[in-house]
Amino acid sequence: MKHKRIGLVGIGKLGTAMMTHWDKKGIAIGVYHPMKTKAEQFVQYYQHGYMLKESELTELDVLILALPAMEVIPFISSLKIQINSQKSPDIINMATNLPTNEITAKFPYLNVHGVKYMGHGRDLLEHGNGLFITEASLSKTIEELFQYLGKVRIDSENCLTEVNKLATYFALKTAINLETEFAKRRLSPEYLKRALTSLAPEVIRSYCNGTLGHFAMEIIKQIETEKEINEPTE
Helix, strand or coil, rough: CCCCEEEEEEEEEHHHHHHHHHHHHHCCEEEECCCHHHHHHHHHCCCHHHHHHHHHHCCCCEECCCCCCCHHHHHHHCCCCCCCCCCCCCCEECCCCHHHHHHHCCCCCCCCEEECCCCCCHHHHHHCCCEECCCCCHHHHHHHHHHHCCCEEECCCCHHHHHHHHHHHHHHHHHHHHHHHHHHHCCCHHHHHHHHHHHHHHHHHHHCCCCCCCHHHHHHHHHHHHHHHHHHCC
């Protein structure tokens, strides 16, 4: 890892979360942004971060693209890596909604790997212990790099997309149902905000960790009773 040059493109929530944990581990990461001032502002928060020029991107060993799906292919095209080039970086596609096989089909001469984060960037930033999905075995360098952030698991990218969509759908459905119920009961918008940003997320976290209190356990019994009543009898 010490002798590998690693670059990051994409300094949004995911890029910031990854950079934060890599920096704590003392891993040097070069950062590129087309707006030089943004790159300068970003790297000043990281002891082991440094700026990259566009001309240096093709000289890296690993180039991590934490970009929105629509920006990935145009960005790779802008690199202008020669087909017969003896040296080109391993490119990491992290865009959830861009299948990696679409990139490899367009750039068959490049080493492109999909490493997708299952979760929310803020959670990774605050807690670490992330889960990353890849469809094939990674090189030792790349696997170690992401293991500093959590676990790497081999599975299909479609599975990750399905999990993210399900979680997002039911989270939003719950939020909308809470809004509706609070409005119906004429409860304060301030209370709704507290329920959405503090109560509900922490209840779900406790449920996941098996640390629910007595009050919550009584509500689970109520939900199970309602479910039994509403289930159709054969």
